Amino acid sequence: MPQNKVLIIDYGSQVTQLIARRVREAGVYSEILPARATAAEIRGADPGAVILSGSPASVADEGAPTLSPAVLELGVPVLGICYGLQLLAQALGGRLARSADREYGPARLEVTNPSPLFEGLPATARVWMSHGDRVDQPPPGFTVLAATGDIQVAALGDDSRRLYGVQFHPEVHHTEIGAGLLKNFLKLAGLQADWNMASFVERTLASLKDQIGDGQVICALSGGVDSTVVAVLLNKAIGHNLHCIFVDNGLLRQGEVAEVRDNIARHHHLNLTVVDASELFLSRLAGVEDPEKKRKIIGHTFIQVFEEEAAKLGRVDFLAQGTIYPDVIESVSPLGSSVTIKSHHNVGGLPEKMNMALVEPLRELFKDEVRGVAAELGLPEEFIWRQPFPGPGLAIRVIGPVDRAMLETLRRADAIVQEALKTSGWYTKIWQGFAVLLPLKTVGVMGDGRTYENVVAIRAVNSVDAMTADWSRLPYDFLETLSRRIINEVKGVNRVVYDISSKPPSTIEWE
Ligand code: XMP
DSSP states (O other): OOOSEEEEEEOSOTTHHHHHHHHHHTTOEEEEEETTOOHHHHHHHOOSEEEEOOOSSOTTSTTOOOOOHHHHHTOSOEEEETHHHHHHHHHTTOEEEOOSSOEEEEEEEEEOSOOGGGTTSOSEEEEEEEESOEEEEOOTTOEEEEEOSSOSOSEEEETTTTEEEESSOTTSTTOTTHHHHHHHHHHHTTOOOOOOHHHHHHHHHHHHHHHHTTOOEEEEEOSSHHHHHHHHHHHHHHGGGEEEEEEEOSOOOTTHHHIIIIIIIHHHTOOEEEEEOHHHHHHHHTTOOOHHHHHHHHHHHHHHHHHHHHHHTOOOOEEEOOOOHHHHSOOBOTTSOBOOOOOTTSOTTHHHHTTOEEEOTTTTOOHHHHHHHHHHTTOOHHHHTOOOOOTTGGGGTBOSSOOHHHHHHHHHHHHHHHHHHHHHTOTTTSSEEEEEEEEEEEEEEETTEEEEEEEEEEEEEEOSSSSSBEEOOOOHHHHHHHHHHHHHHSTTEEEEEEOOOOBTTSOSSOO
16 A cells, blocks of 8 residues: 655656645645656655656756656556656657747636546636647547647546646646646545644654654754744653753844743743853954854854753754755756755754754645644744744844944844834735844934934845745835834934845845
């Protein structure tokens, strides 16, 4: 019996992760392997069904990724999407036609033949296309299931072998019948909808107990959702053998240390050490102007402090980390070569140096799933929906050299921004919103006197993945409230400006 999961083979489409997420939203666990996965890896995954992704490549390109014969040898249902459909058709004896132009955008799909794949779905629907090549003649045994005005073979299938292909993209939102079609595929594959965060927590607790036994585990709490969820999970699994370390680097926002220590650690009975290393961080940052230098100093100092604390614990067997699935998936370039796996979550070579094994209980999860686990574990709603906050913290939001006084000024201004965003409801509508302290002085007038003080910039952006971003159109009245409150309440600030740059060419952070 294959496992109750879907294997997605990634041929380099921009939206492969979306396929994995849609399958999981339908309640079935899914995982992604790159196109160059070996037959042994594919067999080892032991999936109950396979989905072949799209690709920016053309099947006819030299060096274009090919369909591993191991996929069809599994004997499980296969759904090819776009490029995946073409690979499937080509491998089974169909004929492809190459076209010079890429068809891109919405199309009207007409279902022409009944099939379990389209069961219960409307006979016509808007679908999203993005392809160059198309199938001209289906392979023997296949029936054309749907067409559009432009192409004859928009979907095909062989019900007896449970092999299907669609030229459009069911995983994108614009395809009206996308979720229904994927559900139908999972159903015809006989897969059970057993993937949810409650069952994840249950299974993970069992496997953590198994993996760790009575070993000692250390975990760096950053104050973010991922590391906190890891800590709470581990605490439930192994209790007092978990040691959490939270390094106060002096670069955190107002109330952050208390939030982690009092609201979370105390509530969840975490075995937590808070190390106040702010003096060390700030002394090393003194006079440093270059943002990349700041980042390096902060990274190295963190490792040093963490190591010193870890050494006090004696023998430690495991290091727990909040690595999540997008960090694990290899990004695949269209022609098959792989790009290195992101390693930013790794606490700089610590595991090898200290002879510890890694524990990464969130490795399989997307960010929204981590939030689901956080809710399942009873973490506060407000904490779960926290906006991203960079590791180097406020050090990269005080422009130029950082000192305690400037950090305190920024902290106060930022607290006003955070509070106002939350009470107005804007907090959850934008990607990130925060204050930046500029090290320049401008003239103002307050009461009867002239002032000569700092400028605070407000940055608020909309984004889906932080790769690109647009400045948020916050209402003038709201901005006015922010400006008035910051200038009135924060000593040392007499001017507030709003950042109206998009990314690219700017970035979200100012440093
Ligand atoms: P940029 O400024 O590059 O930011 O547009 C994109 C996203 O990444 C966050 N960011 C960081 N996160 N360490 C982090 O952990 C960093 O050095 C860092 N720099 C930027 C930023 O807040 C935004 O969400």
